[in-house]
Amino acid sequence: MHEINSSIYSKKVIFTAFPICAALFDLLSYVPSIKYSSFLMNLYMTIHILSLLLFPLLSKIAIYPTIINYLATLATPGTYCAYQTWGIHFAIAFLGFKFKFRKSATLLLLILAVDATMQTIQMNGLPSIVATYGNYFTAYILGYTIRLNQKLVSAYIREHDRKISQQLHESATNELSSILLIAQNTLQTGKTSREKSLQEIIVLAKMALLNIHNSIRILNNKPVQNNALSVFDYIKQQEQQLISLKRYGKIYADDIFKYVNDPFIVNILREIFSNIIRHAPLDSTYTLSLCRKDGTVVLKESNGIDPQSDISSGFGLSFIQDELKTKGGSLSSSISDDIWEITITVPYHE
Incomplete structure (x- = not known):
C-alpha cells in the first residue's frame, strides 16, 4: 500500500507542480520582451500564464482557456510564441x-483539425x-496512460x-456470535457442565483469533x-x-x-452456519445440502427465523454475492412463513 500511496502522491505532484513551474518559466522568459511585443501578444501570454497557474485549483476550467488561447494565437499573425507550447501540451496530456x-x-x-487548418492557411508545410x-x-x-494506471x-x-x-466480518461473526450464545445459554440454563462450555469457547476464540491474524496479514499484503x-x-x-x-441439522453432502x-x-x-446461529430459534431444525453437478457446486439451506434475533449486519452475504459475480456463480434467497431459504451455485473444476 505504501507504493500505491506514493504513486498517487507522485501524480498529484506532477499535475500541481508542473503547470506552476511552466508558468513561472514562461513568465521569466517573456518579461524582457514585453515592451517590444504587441498588445495582442501580451494579452495572449497573460492568459496563457494565468491558465497554467489556475490548473492546480480549477483544472477542468483552466483547460479550456489554455486550448482556446493557444489556437487563437495560431489564428492571429505575429502573436504565436514558442513558450505557449508548454500550455497546449500540458492541456492535451490533462x-x-x-x-x-x-x-x-x-x-x-477538434484541436488537431483547427491547428492543421491554421498551419495550412499560414503555409507552414506538411513536415x-x-x-x-x-x-x-x-x-x-502520456496523460491517458497515467489515467489507466490510476x-x-x-x-x-x-x-x-x-x-x-x-x-x-468473518472475524467478528461466526465464532464470536457462538461464544456469545454459549455464554448466554450457560447463564440461562444454569447447567453444571461449565467445563464443556469453556472448552467450546476456547476453540471458538482460537478460530476467531486466527481470523483476526488473517486480517492483519491482508493489511500487510501477505497470504492468509x-x-x-x-x-x-x-x-x-x-x-x-x-x-x-x-440447533439441529439435516445435512447431506456428496x-x-x-x-x-x-x-x-x-x-x-x-x-451460512453463522446466520443459523444468529437467526434460527432454539431447538429448531435446519436443512443443508451440498451437491456437485455439471461443473458447479450447488448449496441449498433453509432454517426458521427467530423473531427475537437481533444480531445482524447483512454484510456477509453481500460479500459472497459480489465474489460470486466475478466467478460466474449465483445466489438467491427468500423468506416465507418465517422460513429462510437460500440457494448458491459456485463454478467448480478440479
Missing part, C-alpha cells in the same frame, strides 16, 4: 488523464503539421479494502492462513457446534467433499 476517452478524443481531434501532431499525440498518450491502482485499493472488510479442514470435515465441525447451541479444501466454499459455509 485531457487524456482527466476525461473519459470519448470526450478527450473528441476534443483532441511542420506532422511534427506538431506527433507532439500532441505523445502528450495525449484506474488500476483504484481498482486494487477497492479490492484490498473489500478483502479487509470481508475478513473483519487457510483452514486445513476439508469442506466435509468443516460441515461436521459446525454441525457439532450447532448441536451444542440447540462424498467428494471429503477431499475438497476450497477456501471460498468454506467461507460460504461459514456465513
Whole structure:
C-alpha cells in the first residue's frame, strides 16, 4: 500500500507542480520582451500564464482557456510564441488523464483539425503539421496512460479494502456470535457442565483469533492462513457446534467433499452456519445440502427465523454475492412463513 500511496502522491505532484513551474518559466522568459511585443501578444501570454497557474485549483476550467488561447494565437499573425507550447501540451496530456476517452478524443481531434487548418492557411508545410501532431499525440498518450494506471491502482485499493472488510466480518461473526450464545445459554440454563462450555469457547476464540491474524496479514499484503479442514470435515465441525447451541441439522453432502479444501466454499459455509446461529430459534431444525453437478457446486439451506434475533449486519452475504459475480456463480434467497431459504451455485473444476 505504501507504493500505491506514493504513486498517487507522485501524480498529484506532477499535475500541481508542473503547470506552476511552466508558468513561472514562461513568465521569466517573456518579461524582457514585453515592451517590444504587441498588445495582442501580451494579452495572449497573460492568459496563457494565468491558465497554467489556475490548473492546480480549477483544472477542468483552466483547460479550456489554455486550448482556446493557444489556437487563437495560431489564428492571429505575429502573436504565436514558442513558450505557449508548454500550455497546449500540458492541456492535451490533462485531457487524456482527466476525461473519459470519448470526450478527450473528441476534443483532441477538434484541436488537431483547427491547428492543421491554421498551419495550412499560414503555409507552414506538411513536415511542420506532422511534427506538431506527433507532439500532441505523445502528450495525449502520456496523460491517458497515467489515467489507466490510476484506474488500476483504484481498482486494487477497492479490492484490498473489500478483502479487509470481508475478513473483519468473518472475524467478528461466526465464532464470536457462538461464544456469545454459549455464554448466554450457560447463564440461562444454569447447567453444571461449565467445563464443556469453556472448552467450546476456547476453540471458538482460537478460530476467531486466527481470523483476526488473517486480517492483519491482508493489511500487510501477505497470504492468509487457510483452514486445513476439508469442506466435509468443516460441515461436521459446525454441525457439532450447532448441536451444542440447540440447533439441529439435516445435512447431506456428496462424498467428494471429503477431499475438497476450497477456501471460498468454506467461507460460504461459514456465513451460512453463522446466520443459523444468529437467526434460527432454539431447538429448531435446519436443512443443508451440498451437491456437485455439471461443473458447479450447488448449496441449498433453509432454517426458521427467530423473531427475537437481533444480531445482524447483512454484510456477509453481500460479500459472497459480489465474489460470486466475478466467478460466474449465483445466489438467491427468500423468506416465507418465517422460513429462510437460500440457494448458491459456485463454478467448480478440479
